[in-house]
Amino acid sequence: MGKDNSVLLFVWIYFCNIFVSFATSPETTTIEPTPFSATFDNSTANSTDWMLDFSDIESKFALRTPDMPEDDMCYIVPGQSDTIKECEFNPENKTFIVIHGWTVTGMYESWVPKLVMALHEREPMANVIIVDWLTRAQQHYTTSAAYTKLVGRDVAKFVTWLQGEVDYPWERIHLLGYSLGAHVAGIAGLLTRSKINRITGLDPAGPSFEYADAQSTLSPDDANFVDVLHTNTRGSPDRSIGIQRPVGHIDIYPNGGTFQPGCDLQNTVKMIAFTGFQNMDQIVKCSHERSIHLFIDSLVNEHMQSFAYRCNSKDAFNKGMCLSCRKNRCNKVGYGVNKVRARRSSKMYLKTRGIMPYKVFHYQVKVHFFGKDKMSFTEQPMQISLYGLHGEKENIPYVLPSLATNTTVSFLLTTDVDIGELLMVKIQWEKDSLFRWSWWGTNTFHIRKIRVKSGETQAKVIFSAKEGEFAYMSQGGEPAVFVKSKEAQSSRKERKLHKLKMEGSSFKKDGE
Numbered sequence: 001m002g003k004d005n006s007v008l009l010f011v012w013i014y015f016c017n018i019f020v021s022f023a024t025s026p027e028t029t030t031i032e033p034t035p036f037s038a039t040f041d042n043s044t045a046n047s048t049d050w051m052l053d054f055s056d057i058e059s060k061f062a063l064r065t066p067d068m069p070e071d072d073m074c075y076i077v078p079g080q081s082d083t084i085k086e087c088e089f090n091p092e093n094k095t096f097i098v099i100h101g102w103t104v105t106g107m108y109e110s111w112v113p114k115l116v117m118a119l120h121e122r123e124p125m126a127n128v129i130i131v132d133w134l135t136r137a138q139q140h141y142t143t144s145a146a147y148t149k150l151v152g153r154d155v156a157k158f159v160t161w162l163q164g165e166v167d168y169p170w171e172r173i174h175l176l177g178y179s180l181g182a183h184v185a186g187i188a189g190l191l192t193r194s195k196i197n198r199i200t201g202l203d204p205a206g207p208s209f210e211y212a213d214a215q216s217t218l219s220p221d222d223a224n225f226v227d228v229l230h231t232n233t234r235g236s237p238d239r240s241i242g243i244q245r246p247v248g249h250i251d252i253y254p255n256g257g258t259f260q261p262g263c264d265l266q267n268t269v270k271m272i273a274f275t276g277f278q279n280m281d282q283i284v285k286c287s288h289e290r291s292i293h294l295f296i297d298s299l300v301n302e303h304m305q306s307f308a309y310r311c312n313s314k315d316a317f318n319k320g321m322c323l324s325c326r327k328n329r330c331n332k333v334g335y336g337v338n339k340v341r342a343r344r345s346s347k348m349y350l351k352t353r354g355i356m357p358y359k360v361f362h363y364q365v366k367v368h369f370f371g372k373d374k375m376s377f378t379e380q381p382m383q384i385s386l387y388g389l390h391g392e393k394e395n396i397p398y399v400l401p402s403l404a405t406n407t408t409v410s411f412l413l414t415t416d417v418d419i420g421e422l423l424m425v426k427i428q429w430e431k432d433s434l435f436r437w438s439w440w441g442t443n444t445f446h447i448r449k450i451r452v453k454s455g456e457t458q459a460k461v462i463f464s465a466k467e468g469e470f471a472y473m474s475q476g477g478e479p480a481v482f483v484k485s486k487e488a489q490s491s492r493k494e495r496k497l498h499k500l501k502m503e504g505s506s507f508k509k510d511g512e
Contacts, residue, residue, distance in 0.1 A: 099181030177200070226248035260290040262355060309330045310331075323363075424463070424466075
């Protein structure tokens, strides 16, 4: 067995060992009753006496500061009012409550201090509280999943007590839950006496929750506004690491939500080569944890704000057909999201890079192909180059699923370079195989115009052949060149309204 195959086998075995607990049987696809479920059921009854009993709280609540983001130096203890002052909780500022997920090691993961630092960077005076439920989170997955009810109950008690002690405004509370922690946040929101302002679900866990009822999972009813990032939904329902169905007011699926750039096999082998196998858990959780880093990105790279677009399916999005911002069809991703509450959840999509900052610029490209002869191809490799006032991006690879005479093709193109106003486009048809040669002639399409729409600016531009009525695109030939047409008219009114919406009062800069 070769070296590369040995590495792949090791990675696969490691992956299976870590997530074997996720492989639940059809009979256990929802959270089963446990000896402590009756305790939770009592908390949903009409009586609120349970809120005043802090003796059964096992979770800990540590207030972390910018100068000590990695350590739990001070705990606010429910029922002990003096700890609020000792930990220097400031009732005049916002409060972020961060809830971790399932853990293999029983220790905080490396993202926790990173998120703490990012929150303080964006909101320097905020209270950042970490919920420590590591003991319960280290159990067999299904046991930890069931414990989310009791941890959510702990958080609800804590928030309600804290609010009552200092008369803290509910609108300043923001819960952020990752994986199982997202469902903890949802249950906490369900149980509090008043509505929590906002809950952000960071790739909520899928196994045991895909088909569970709203009282057991994160749901839109758990806060005034619930936004969710889905980054690892690969696999069949209830067996994917992240939950697949929408569970918020806005559910965002970066890169389709199934798999994230930079988490592929090639990067896995590179990480093993440089760091060995000690970071294997991070490799396995790469796409799952990307939800956290996308949120961190939204905090620290405000000038590189990513946008998501409402769409009925990721296939339609990949065709570039959903880049509209009319009637709240687009939104900021992460902290600065516009709080839009619709009758049903809005599923939104975007593309990202594999590293921070994750922002890319989205373009819909529409091309009509003419030809003297009837031709039809599938899976054709292209290279597209974009040139604008601010910069350029050359040789962007794209594979057209189908290419035929007398058809119009629409596809989504992205670039990590802000090229500004588009001025010129080039399309080159590559040879995909030595065996696709035509010894008796050249496959050539005629293209009169290209239509491009920018998702970020909402500009719609028509490009005409640089020379003559048509540009000619041949397999393996020179690029077809198109320049901004004199008849290109982007809707100034639409662009002005979009800019006002993105930068004006509709999108509050503080995200709250």
